[in-house]
Amino acid sequence: MLEQNGLRVFISYRREKGGVAYAHILNEQLSSLGISCFFDIRSMHDFSKDFEIEIEKNIRISDYVIILLQNGSLTEREHTDYFFKEIRFSKELGKKLLLLPIGNGFSWEAQQDVPEDVVYLKKLNLCMPLQVENLSESIYALIGMMKEDKRNLHYLMLLKMRSSTAGN
16 A cells, blocks of 8 residues: 555445445545555455455554445454454554445444444444445545544644643
């Protein structure tokens, strides 16, 4: 994942119900705007590498983890569910999560059997839904959220540096 404009994202998604197609669209749109993306199908050229190690490495270096949500996506499938492994590892590292509903009709109420350790996602704000009809609008809203958040972080770091040098 090459950093082009200062933003690095990891795209986490379910492969079913069009999840791959939406992840692909998101990857293409963000990449075309200079945002570095990790999208496993596109980014991992050598699948003989340890998949889990590559996933963890790319979550570590990402500024944001974008979680694509659709109805039913928060029901754990099996013990080796990579979608939940990515969410749990991101939380463990304290990564910033952006929840991006895809398609029509995502609702928290429709989510059943959500594992206890990821219920906290309900407390996070959802981004504008990513739909074919409003693709550009939702992509720019997502980028705006990331850039604004990054500006706020830089401002806070600058204030912290100023206050620490003022005390010397």
